Amino acid sequence: MKAKVHVMLKNGVLDPQGEAIRHALGSLGFDGVNGVRQGKVIELDLADGTDEATINQMCDKLLANTVIESYRVEVL
């Protein structure tokens, strides 16, 4: 089985990289980009039957730093 983990900075945590991307889009002529948030996607190839609670533990312990990041698990 496969799962995707989406890791994003929490709302309210300033994202300097997202801001830089927003400025770059503006300078390319794309108007109306009001905000950009950059995150990461981690693809996991897991033993069949791995439960979501285990994947959440992986996220809490390593894949996300929950002080500043939130995550969403998508089982494929």
Place this chain on the structure above:
Amino acid sequence: MKAAVIVFPGSNCDRDMAVALKAAGADVTMVWHKDSALPDVDLVAVPGGFSFGDYLRCGAIAAQSPICKALISHVERGGYALGVCNGFQVLTETGLLPGALMRNAALKFVCKTSPLTVETSQSAFTEGYNAGDIVHFPIAHHDGNYTADAATLDALKGEDRIAFTYGDNPNGSVDDIAGVLSENRRVLGMMPHPERAVDAGHGGTDGQALFRGLIGQFVQA
């Protein structure tokens, strides 16, 4: 005083840290990240560098290494720990210090000497200074933008746990925070490098008081 310096793949300030500790009178042992036990030491130093290539997040992989489990036990037993630069990132990733270090606000690697204010002399690390002293330590990092939630910041301020602040906030850190102490004041994490300011050849010796003060505690005891 006995100290251990942890070496991760990608550490590059481990030798500087050992030299600074030895110059101040400590007996220093280097320990490898795969070691699962620490020697009998008073202080564990987590040096700067780019442990594990900064993969995933700075310090995140190092924080899961066998030696960091031993580090956590050492701190839980009341042992001292000093994390500088990548070492500070490792200490926040282990949860031994609150908050997190994010990408610098200007997105650039910053390498220069930064003026810092000593915010408290109430710790083994800072008792060699007076609160309000200005010291100059080199900084060299890409991810030193300290952040913590409002409740954590209130606790840090209320408990006098902010050790150093930047005079020139080079990275966007909240409230100019450059270094913080643990609740028991025995763990210090900071982005600037005191170990790079302990010899006249470094261009400054403001860091000597940190190492001498720390080691002096054990000489008296």
